[in-house]
Amino acid sequence: MERVIGLVNKLQQICTSLGDNALSPQSILWNKLPTIVVVGGQSSGKSSVLEAVVGRDFLPRGTGIVTRRPLVLQLVKTDDPNNPDYGEFSHAPGRKIHNFEDIRKEIEEETERHLHKMGGTKVVSPDPIYLTVYSHNVPNLTLVDMPGLTKVPIDGQPPSIVQELDDMARQYVKSDNAIILAVTPANADLATSDALRMARDVDPSGDRTIGVLTKVDIMDRGTDCRDVLLGKTLKLKHGWVAVVNRGQADINSRVSMKDARAREREFFQGKPEYQDLQNTNTTFLADKLSNHLINEIMKSLPSIQSYIEGTIAKLTKELQALGGDVSHSRGAMLHMTLQLCQKLERAFERIVDGGKDGGEKILDVFEIKLKETINKLPFQRILTLKNVQMVVNEADGYQPHIIAPENGYRRLIEDGLSLLRDPAFNAVELVHQILKQIVTLAVNVPECRDLQRFFNLKSEIINHAANTLERLRKEADAMVRTLVDMEASYLSASFFREIVAAESYAYDPSRPRPAFYTLNGDNLFEKRYDHLPVADAHLQKISDHVSAYLAIVKGQLLATVPKAIVHCMVVPAKGGLLTDLQEEVAGKEEPQLRRLINESEEVAEQRESIKKRLTLLQRASMEIAAFM
Ligand code: GDP
Numbered sequence: 001m002e003r004v005i006g007l008v009n010k011l012q013q014i015c016t017s018l019g020d021n022a023l024s025p026q027s028i029l030w031n032k033l034p035t036i037v038v039v040g041g042q043s044s045g046k047s048s049v050l051e052a053v054v055g056r057d058f059l060p061r062g063t064g065i066v067t068r069r070p071l072v073l074q075l076v077k078t079d080d081p082n083n084p085d086y087g088e089f090s091h092a093p094g095r096k097i098h099n100f101e102d103i104r105k106e107i108e109e110e111t112e113r114h115l116h117k118m119g120g121t122k123v124v125s126p127d128p129i130y131l132t133v134y135s136h137n138v139p140n141l142t143l144v145d146m147p148g149l150t151k152v153p154i155d156g157q158p159p160s161i162v163q164e165l166d167d168m169a170r171q172y173v174k175s176d177n178a179i180i181l182a183v184t185p186a187n188a189d190l191a192t193s194d195a196l197r198m199a200r201d202v203d204p205s206g207d208r209t210i211g212v213l214t215k216v217d218i219m220d221r222g223t224d225c226r227d228v229l230l231g232k233t234l235k236l237k238h239g240w241v242a243v244v245n246r247g248q249a250d251i252n253s254r255v256s257m258k259d260a261r262a263r264e265r266e267f268f269q270g271k272p273e274y275q276d277l278q279n280t281n282t283t284f285l286a287d288k289l290s291n292h293l294i295n296e297i298m299k300s301l302p303s304i305q306s307y308i309e310g311t312i313a314k315l316t317k318e319l320q321a322l323g324g325d326v327s328h329s330r331g332a333m334l335h336m337t338l339q340l341c342q343k344l345e346r347a348f349e350r351i352v353d354g355g356k357d358g359g360e361k362i363l364d365v366f367e368i369k370l371k372e373t374i375n376k377l378p379f380q381r382i383l384t385l386k387n388v389q390m391v392v393n394e395a396d397g398y399q400p401h402i403i404a405p406e407n408g409y410r411r412l413i414e415d416g417l418s419l420l421r422d423p424a425f426n427a428v429e430l431v432h433q434i435l436k437q438i439v440t441l442a443v444n445v446p447e448c449r450d451l452q453r454f455f456n457l458k459s460e461i462i463n464h465a466a467n468t469l470e471r472l473r474k475e476a477d478a479m480v481r482t483l484v485d486m487e488a489s490y491l492s493a494s495f496f497r498e499i500v501a502a503e504s505y506a507y508d509p510s511r512p513r514p515a516f517y518t519l520n521g522d523n524l525f526e527k528r529y530d531h532l533p534v535a536d537a538h539l540q541k542i543s544d545h546v547s548a549y550l551a552i553v554k555g556q557l558l559a560t561v562p563k564a565i566v567h568c569m570v571v572p573a574k575g576g577l578l579t580d581l582q583e584e585v586a587g588k589e590e591p592q593l594r595r596l597i598n599e600s601e602e603v604a605e606q607r608e609s610i611k612k613r614l615t616l617l618q619r620a621s622m623e624i625a626a627f628m
């Protein structure tokens with residue numbers, strides 16, 4: 001029994017450490033521990049019974065409705081027997097009241113204040129008063145003293161009071177972990193007992209009900225409650241206990257608790273009708289109560305345990321989300337930094353390679369955006385006869401019969417190529433932007449969640465990644481520029497030799513004629529110019545040749561620009577986004593590293609608090625497991 005009381009004690013301590021106690025209205029674990037609720041008619045002796053069980057005078061007692069708000073009384077057994085007992089109210093936290101007479105006064109005054117606040121029209125209120133009593137001489141129990149039940153309004157109370165009181169009591173006894181002390185005065189008819197009516201209602205099996213007979217000393221002369229105590233009158237699963245508390249005269253003359261108990265003992269021992277019965281006396285009641293409580297606790301252990309385990313699982317997850325401890329040794333910090341860099345690189349690679357945020361977006365730039373912008377380029381402006389004539393005249397002077405005005409061709413092609421440069425550079429920029437976005441995505445993937453703790457490292461990583469990408473962008477730009485320039489210098493010679501040759505010699509079936517198409521898609525060798533005046537035909541031919549050339553270069557660039565971008569930017573980014581940073585970090589000393597992975601205080605505190613709660617809960621879980 002001591003062990004179980006000890007267990008409850010520990011569980012309650014754990015509750016308190018977790019900030020969960022009877023005083024916190026949203027207490028969860030605490031609510032799973034059994035409470036003892038005293039119900040019964042007005043002036044049936046509820047408060048007296050409760051006090052007797054606790055062994056201290058501190059509750060308001062008397063005739064009429066004395067208890068007018070539920071009192072949730074949490075008894076806390078203290079370790080040191082030499083410490084004076086005291087009480088503390090939840091409405092006045094921190095104020096230790098050592099004089100129990102003052103506690104009673106405070107209960108009365110707080111009741112008054114509260115009822116006054118409610119408008120002064122109510123006689124009772126369901127809002128409980130929370131009182132914790134700390135003493136070495138109390139069991140760890142939570143007890144609830146209730147205002148009495150009544151069948152008819154008395155003392156000028158409004159008719160609604162009957163229902164109000166009933167609802168209020170019901171609220172407290174209906175919960176499965178409430179042990180009901182059904183108090184009935186022995187000097188009244190059992191059949192009229194409000195306590196039994198309520199208990200039967202909420203606990204039909206009687207598993208949680210203990211019957212208490214009070215006022216045995218003032219029964220009508222010639223009557224006794226022996227038959228009730230023997231279970232002959234009304235059988236209760238857990239039986240009845242008879243007690244004798246102090247009458248009003250004793251209270252007025254301040255008979256002590258100790259004397260009252262002695263007199264109670266004398267009373268039952270001196271009466272032949274009770275002498276041989278065990279179930280008399282407050283001591284018996286207290287023992288019965290703790291036994292019952294122990295049973296209840298044993299019954300509720302599995303549900304407490306599963307609650308604790310659920311909470312442990314929840315907290316463990318939270319802890320994992322916060323990341324592990326930070327060791328401040330150079331090696332550990334270095335290892336962690338490098339590991340985080342690698343994790344980020346891997347996440348970056350993964351996003352680049354797969355899916356709509358990476359690979360697909362880049363492909364989109366190549367296959368849709370680049371093509372569209374190139375197709376929309378205003379090549380036709382260059383290819384008008386007027387422009388061709390002007391450029392050729394300027395470059396070569398007016399020589400209408402020259403077959404291939406070389407400088408004019410070069411100028412026209414140069415103009416066309418310069419149009420192509422912009423979309424190519426634009427593609428580089430677009431892919432660069434996408435890669436930068438992927439860095440942001442990678443920083444936020446679950447594997448890299450540790451980065452959220454280390455703000456400095458995170459910004460270092462983002463900066464270094466941005467630098468790497470910027471460097472690669474420049475390389476890709478240079479490569480694209482070279483590609484365009486190469487087209488300008490290479491094709492001209494062979495191309496023009498080819499067309500000029502094809503055109504100037506007669507059709508020779510043994511020699512396959514290459515097909516050249518203009519930007520409009522016309523086959524160069526099927527075009528006819530005989531309908532045009534000679535001078536125009538000449539210029540149109542030049543325009544068509546340039547057009548066919550640009551068409552080839554366009555096709556070429558559409559194929560090579562993506563390759564250049566992938567080769568210069570995407571592949572190296574995947575292969576070494578943070579190489580610079582990793583090299584730099586490897587040479588850092590402990591203080592610099594510490595600056596890098598200095599997690600925010602808030603996170604550190606949060607982790608500590610969760611860890612503490614976890615330890616407590618794990619201990620509770622082990623304690624409980626030992627009992628099951
Ligand atoms: P409550 O309203 O149910 O809380 O009842 P109280 O504990 O306030 O008691 C009502 C009155 O009955 C008080 O005057 C008590 O002194 C008196 N009383 C309670 N129990 C006994 C008892 O066992 N014997 C005698 N003689 N009077 C009692």
Ligand code: MG
Nearest residue numbers: 046047066067
């Ligand atoms: Mg009372």
